[in-house]
Amino acid sequence: MTQDLKGGALIFDLDGTLLDTADDLAAAMNHALTDLGFEAVAPKEVRHLVGHGARRMLMRGIRISADREATAAELDEAFTLFSQYYSANIADHSRPFAHVLDMIEAFRARGVVCAICTNKREALAVQLIKSLGLDHLFETIVGADTAAAAKPDPAPVNLCLERLDARKAVFVGDSDTDIRAAMAAGLPSAIADFGYGPLELAGEATAVFGNYREAAVIIEKLLAA
């Protein structure tokens, strides 16, 4: 494991891939829902609502809770309540998945550069990464509002590539959105099967992994190829 991998890059999805954020997202969403008089949604259900940004998560949360569509006004209010609470409690429970930091540090020591490409808004993603003291591991953080469009559009992935100036890159994600964004940008994808999904397109991913020890072996091959 000592081959120089200079020119290589890793682009990480955030929620469900780098960090297990579901409990903090669930708490913030349920704060917003209950404040508006809706029933809370079971935290384990919230995992499946993540990946398309907070508004989509809240829209789907209200649909589950009230068994009807949210009005535009409800959605706006929920978004404001969610954003305030989430920003104030963003890293209460959110933690990196097992062994991912070891993997990133080992690749960085071999010359690999790293980015985050998430459908969280950029400011929240930066706040979260800084709160956990991880900002030194990433050359850039691209959010849903950083490029011209959000994933599955390739624009945020291409912006990461431009900023990283890499010869070869691998996208590491946890959902169909990530697989589609990586494919559209022409990148191989290594996909965690323990994230938030959905993973109906797993067959289109370059590789699927069950933990970051496995991921390290897969990514090493992809970067060295």
Ligand SMILES: O=C(O)COP(=O)(O)O
């Ligand atoms: O839905 C979100 O807020 C972000 O999700 P992602 O980090 O998996 O892109």
Ligand SMILES: [Mg+2]
């Ligand atoms: Mg994700």
